[in-house]
Amino acid sequence: MRSRVAITGMGIISAIGSTVEENFDALVSKRTGISVLENFSSRHASEIKVGEIKHTNEELQQLLGLPAGNTFTRTGMLGAYAAAQAVKAAGIKDLNDVRAGLISSTSVGGMDFTEKHYKQYLEHPEYQKYIESHHAGDSSNKIADYLGLKGFVSTISTACSSAANAIMLGAGMIENGYLDRVVVGGTDALSKFTINGFKTLMILSDADNTPFDNDRKGLNLGEAAAYLVLESDEVVQCEQRKVLAYVAGYGNANDAYHQTASSENGEGAYLAMQQALEKAGIHPDKVGYVNAHGTATPNNDLSEGRALLRVFDEVPVFSSTKAFTGHTLAAAAAVEAVYSVLALQKGVVFPNLNFRRPMEEFDLVPQTEILFKDLDYVLSNSFGFGGNCSTLIFSKTDVHE
């Protein structure tokens, strides 16, 4: 008998807030977190906008109470911060009292520190301690240690769909009895590496990003960390947990079209959404809100728009929240999972900021104002480089009662 996958805790730190409440507040107040790069210098700083978290690394060290001489990089710190918040919110006293795990995701890993110290190791041996923090798995190990977790720990890295895949794996492990409890999500810090990488692809905008707008110019990079605590029916009952929502469906498919661009007809996106709907066992018309990937690149929004039109007879109310947070890469799907759960809990659809003109190619207009609406199912998309397309569907608790 398969367990349902209950979400019992959430934690987040993003450009629009350091707690779930702060993020929600900004979303409903239409208060964007897009600004100018301040935490480190880059030649491109004046040509880009970013979703930067206005805490310095020193401040994060303090907030986390890390011991002197630790080897956390920013990615690890953001992750530990959000994961701990999620565990606390779930009311967990002892993480390890059942079979527990952590499935994190990142694309930057420790690169944010590696790029700073890369050529300095010989003259400054004090930086050598960060060499072993470079690889993606290190941030997950750091987060697990910070939480005191002993169990299944792994890291997924599939570019911009990473956290959705982490949530998916976690859900699968709960459903099939591999774990009773799992902390899932992702973290990515801003870095010169990613800023320059995206610049070479010519998909960065020099202004605030405008998802689904006809004149959209590209994305704004962001940084964030967000985690959900998923628990089995048995744990929920045993601990009398308050369930925030359920992971009702999920799907992952590959576009198999190009290394970085999405196919014209959004094939991968279409397949991922279909799979998620099938897994959730619902007809598309049950979806009340789609939190789109909506990065505001010419390519994504067109591809995603087409895919939505293929999946839904009538495309539900949809918006991209990336105009608030920027595109937080591996963390994006986790950030948007938190927002999807909030949407379900509070019965509210968050606005797609900066929208002016509908795209010429089709008739899709995102939700630009806050909308109060009773929601049973929310669908969230995240599509990454390498054609990696993932969709998550969250459901309200009542739906299963």
Next chain:
Amino acid sequence: MSMNRCYINGLGGVTVQDPLFDVFEASPQLLQSLNKAQHPSYKELIAPAMSRRMAKGVKMGIYAADKALSEAHMSGLQAVIVGTGLGCIEDSEKFLDAIIENDEQFLTPTAFIQSTHNTVAAQIALRLGCKAYNFTYVNGASSFESALFDGLMQLKHFGKQQVLVGGVDEIAPYTFSMFEMVGKVKSEGQEILFKQPSTAGVPLGEGAHFFALSNEKKEGSYAEVCDVMLFNAFKDNEADTLRSFLQRHSLDFDAIDVVVLGVNADVRQQAFYDRVSILFPETAQAYYQHVSAGYDTASAYGLRLAAEILARGQYPETVQYNEVRPEKLQTILLINQGGGTDFSFVLVKAC
């Protein structure tokens, strides 16, 4: 119920040994502190137009995947799952070097694109036009086991019948020198001893190994993968954890015919393996990193070795870690770790 089982029906790899090296027939080439892969020809498989911008890891991965799928006569792939410790680190270095040298100017996209961790899985899917489930795990020494775990889960619980799982890592020059600075790899000229290591660091290597997994047993099936467990730290001691792992399959320590250990010649990482060794005093114990060299996904070679031992029913002297020879070759347990974390157990059976 055969729906729930997992058979290795094909495999392929690229290692630091000669492409024609057969561990059942010969002794491996001795390792250095830095060991480069000995590449087969990729021309037949990859057109120059594609190959010109491919990272080493991508070429190795494509080759190994192709070998595995061809051997298994597998079409209609339903999942591509890759594990890598560092991803395409050479391109990462290229891009980072360029950022620093040119002060963030005149950068080109190819190195950046190749440096994304999931590029190997993506390129395999692209070549095959495979739109199925596609995941990449980047978790240090349990990257490959994470991929294997997921592959196993896909076959057991998600109705998949054909899954491709692999592990790949490449070396890059600056990364090697950084690792040398912190004693993660052997320095040039240092002794490389697997049985009683005396110095820190592993002999660094690179390679790729891919496995075509299916719930259908075939005549050419190598072995059955029964279980994979991975974790960051032991809750109990090693003996208790191993005991519960084996008990899931109604096995005790005596039922294991060969224990394959991921010993890596690093004195700092030896104690764990010594403790595990003591738990199997009368069991044949094997090692493999003297063949594959050391890197996060070297354990994929370990699985290949186990699969080949079971398929051939032979136990090569060259991989013996202790003096005990197995009485039969039915059940193999692989035990691995990296840097005092990323522990994994893999249970494989003859089929």
Next chain:
Amino acid sequence: MEALKQELKERIIEVLNLEDITPSDIQDTDALFGDGLGLDSIDALELIVLLDKEYGIKLADPKQGKEIFQSVETMAAFIAENRTKL
């Protein structure tokens, strides 16, 4: 102009890592993209960087590349007209 075209062919081969090709294999009017040399959109981005790095020409919109990169001939003409580096 001839020298520029030759130089361009050498640079294209180098930057795009076209291992099996020599400059004499590329005709001035051969199509670079699609059916000719078979370059693709990622190569286009690499060529845009080449224009900037070697000839000081910055293209703001990647779509301009389509016309400019039709052949070595069109590239050379564009560079001769717009270069800010000699």
